[in-house]
Every structure is written in C-alpha cells, then in structure tokens.
Amino acid sequence: MKPNGNRAPLDRHLIVPFFIPHMGCPHQCVFCNQRTITGKSAQTPTAEALHTEVKRFLKHAKKRYASIQISFFGGNFLGLSPDTIKALLNAAVPFVRRGEVDSLRFSTRPDTITPQALAAIADDPVSTVELGVQSMHDSVLKAAARGHRAMDTVRAAALIKARGYQLGLQMMVGLPGDNDAGAIATAHALAALKPDFVRIYPTLVLAGSPLAELFRCGRYHPMALDACVTLVKQLFLIFKAQRIPVVRMGLQASDGLADPASLLAGPYHPAFGHLVYSEIVLDAIQGVLAHGQDPPRNLSIVTHPRMVSRVQGLNKRNLRHLQAAYHLEEIVITQDARFAPNQIRVGSQTLYLDA
Numbered sequence: 001m002k003p004n005g006n007r008a009p010l011d012r013h014l015i016v017p018f019f020i021p022h023m024g025c026p027h028q029c030v031f032c033n034q035r036t037i038t039g040k041s042a043q044t045p046t047a048e049a050l051h052t053e054v055k056r057f058l059k060h061a062k063k064r065y066a067s068i069q070i071s072f073f074g075g076n077f078l079g080l081s082p083d084t085i086k087a088l089l090n091a092a093v094p095f096v097r098r099g100e101v102d103s104l105r106f107s108t109r110p111d112t113i114t115p116q117a118l119a120a121i122a123d124d125p126v127s128t129v130e131l132g133v134q135s136m137h138d139s140v141l142k143a144a145a146r147g148h149r150a151m152d153t154v155r156a157a158a159l160i161k162a163r164g165y166q167l168g169l170q171m172m173v174g175l176p177g178d179n180d181a182g183a184i185a186t187a188h189a190l191a192a193l194k195p196d197f198v199r200i201y202p203t204l205v206l207a208g209s210p211l212a213e214l215f216r217c218g219r220y221h222p223m224a225l226d227a228c229v230t231l232v233k234q235l236f237l238i239f240k241a242q243r244i245p246v247v248r249m250g251l252q253a254s255d256g257l258a259d260p261a262s263l264l265a266g267p268y269h270p271a272f273g274h275l276v277y278s279e280i281v282l283d284a285i286q287g288v289l290a291h292g293q294d295p296p297r298n299l300s301i302v303t304h305p306r307m308v309s310r311v312q313g314l315n316k317r318n319l320r321h322l323q324a325a326y327h328l329e330e331i332v333i334t335q336d337a338r339f340a341p342n343q344i345r346v347g348s349q350t351l352y353l354d355a
C-alpha cells in the first residue's frame with residue numbers, strides 16, 4: 001500500500017442535504033423509521049425553503065470546499081411522483097446553472113431505477129445516484145421486508161453506470177437473518193459492481209420501526225458494538241482492497257439518535273468510523289509486535305499528527321490493550337508532519353495503513 005498523500009477524501013466535498021424522510025416509499029423495511037433518523041417530519045421542501053437553505057450553506061461554506069452538491073436523502077427519490085421530482089430538481093437546478101453548486105445527487109431504491117426513470121432526469125445536472133442496497137441476499141432482503149431482490153441492485157447499478165452517473169451503494173450489517181459471512185459476501189458482491197463509493201450502516205433498533213417490535217419480543221438481537229466494529233472493519237478492508245472509497249461507517253450523530261427514546265438498541269456510536277480506523281491501526285501494530293523477535297519493553301511509534309488519535313484508540317484503549325497484551329512499560333508516540341497521513345513507524349518498521 002502506497003502513501004495516500006494529502007488528497008482530500010471524497011466526502012470532504014460539501015453536500016447540502018435535504019431530507020425527504022420516507023417520501024416516495026411505499027414500503028416499510030423492518031429497520032426503518034426515517035423520521036427518527038432524520039429528525040424531521042415527512043415533507044418535501046418547498047422551492048422557497050430549498051433556496052433559503054442552499055443560500056445559507058453557500059454563505060458559510062463556499063470557499064472551504066472543493067465542490068458542492070445539493071442532495072436529497074432519506075427517502076426514495078425516484079419513487080416520488082414525477083411532479084414532485086421535477087419540482088425538487090427545478091428548485092435546485094438554478095444553483096448549478098449559476099455555477100454556485102456543482103451538481104445534484106439523490107438516494108433511491110434499486111427497484112426505482114429504470115431506463116424510463118433515468119431518461120426523465122437525463123437533462124438535469126444530477127451527477128450521483130446512491131442506492132440503498134442493504135444486502136445482496138434475497139433471504140435477508142425478504143426478512144427485512146425490503147420488497148426488492150439482489151438482482152434489482154445488479155440491474156440498477158448497470159443502468160446507473162451506463163448513463164455515466166457516479167454510483168454509491170449503501171449496505172447494512174446486523175440485519176435479521178444475516179451474519180458475518182453474509183455481510184462479507186454482500187461486500188464482495190457490491191465491490192464487483194464497481195461503485196464509486198459505499199456507505200456501511202449498522203442495523204439499529206429505532207422506536208416506531210417494525211424491528212422494535214421484534215426486539216421487544218426477543219425475536220431480534222442486535223449486534224454488540226465491538227463485534228459490529230470488527231465486522232465493518234473487515235468490510236472496509238474488502239472495499240479498500242478494490243480501491244472503492246468507504247465514505248461513511250455508522251449513522252451520523254443526529255438529534256434523533258441522541259435521544260434514548262428514539263434509539264432503543266443496537267451498535268450505535270457517534271464515532272463509529274473512528275472505532276473502525278482505530279482497530280485497523282491496532283491490528284497493524286499488533287502484527288509488527290507479534291512477528292518481532294523480542295517484544296520491546298518500551299515501544300516507539302512515530303506517525304503523522306492526523307493518525308495519532310487512531311493509534312491511541314478511543315479513550316486510549318489501543319494503548320491500554322497493547323501494554324497489557326505485550327507487557328510494555330511505556331509507549332511513546334511521536335508526531336511527524338513529514339510522514340504521509342497513513343504512515344506509521346512501529347519500532348523500526350514502517351507501514352502504510354488503510355486507515
């Protein structure tokens with residue numbers, strides 16, 4: 001693995017988000033209560049509200065980001081009525097025409113992607129389409145009441161790519177009827193579709209979702225946080241090996257999820273991605289120590305300043321683990337800004353990490 005330099009990751013680009021919770025969706029997936037996830041009630045923004053919000057974002061963020069997109073998340077965009085789709089796009093397009101925003105994006109279900117649906121938006125400056133895939137196992141999709149099959153995703157991905165859109169795929173772990181091997185197989189299947197980026201979400205038990213009922217009567221057991229982090233780490237590394245960016249792991253810390261009345265159970269952590277990256281770094285350090293001749297009593301680690309918190313782990317749990325497991329008296333971490341952001345030297349061994 002080579003140094004990744006200082007190139008900004010994909011998700012550094014500014015996204016002006018418009019949540020359209022559950023809108024355009026005739027389904028009720030067992031895990032979904034989009035109103036909880038987005039913290040908003042179900043309504044599409046008016047043109048006036050969209051203009052106001054985009055202008056607010058532009059005023060504060062215009063000069064700090066390489067590119068800007070307006071996005072429609074949280075519902076099933078292409079499942080909206082044609083009039084609503086056009087109204088939303090027509091409200092957003094002038095920002096692109098004036099050069100204030102680069103392009104538009106939306107998330108939608110795989111079974112809404114048809115040649116006709118894509119033809120209807122062909123003249124709009126949409127650059128990115130994200131699919132809520134969740135799993136590539138029909139049995140898991142059925143248990144989650146998704147209402148589509150894995151083949152719908154394969155077809156949709158091909159149509160999206162054939163039209164030249166950037167393709168994003170979202171998958172979930174911990175769904176009813178799924179397991180680690182199933183999630184890993186899903187990751188491989190998604191990587192084979194050659195998406196431009198993916199997101200990985202743990203299944204959470206949200207109040208008001210059908211899963212909440214299954215959880216209450218003991219028919220669904222959410223993943224433990226540690227096991228979920230380890231699984232998502234494996235998935236991240238699968239995508240990374242194929243050079244597919246993983247732009248998010250875990251749900252965003254939103255007001256809805258911070259409220260214990262909304263989040264009933266499940267592997268939620270506001271710094272979920274950090275936990276995954278920290279575990280990757282811990283594995284790498286342990287790999288060096290495990291293969292060394294004599295574990296040192298004092299361990300020297302040199303790394304780029306941006307990597308330090310991942311070396312330490314959340315609340316320094318990596319350091320505590322290393323000290324206990326390898327009987328280290330002291331771990332000295334030195335920051336070196338000349339290192340690549342993913343470079344780390346453990347003792348005398350230099351590594352370039354995927355974290």
Ligand code: SF4
Pocket residue numbers: 021022023025026027028029032033034074075076109132
């Ligand atoms: S497809 Fe499922 S997850 Fe998406 S909005 Fe509809 S019910 Fe929710």
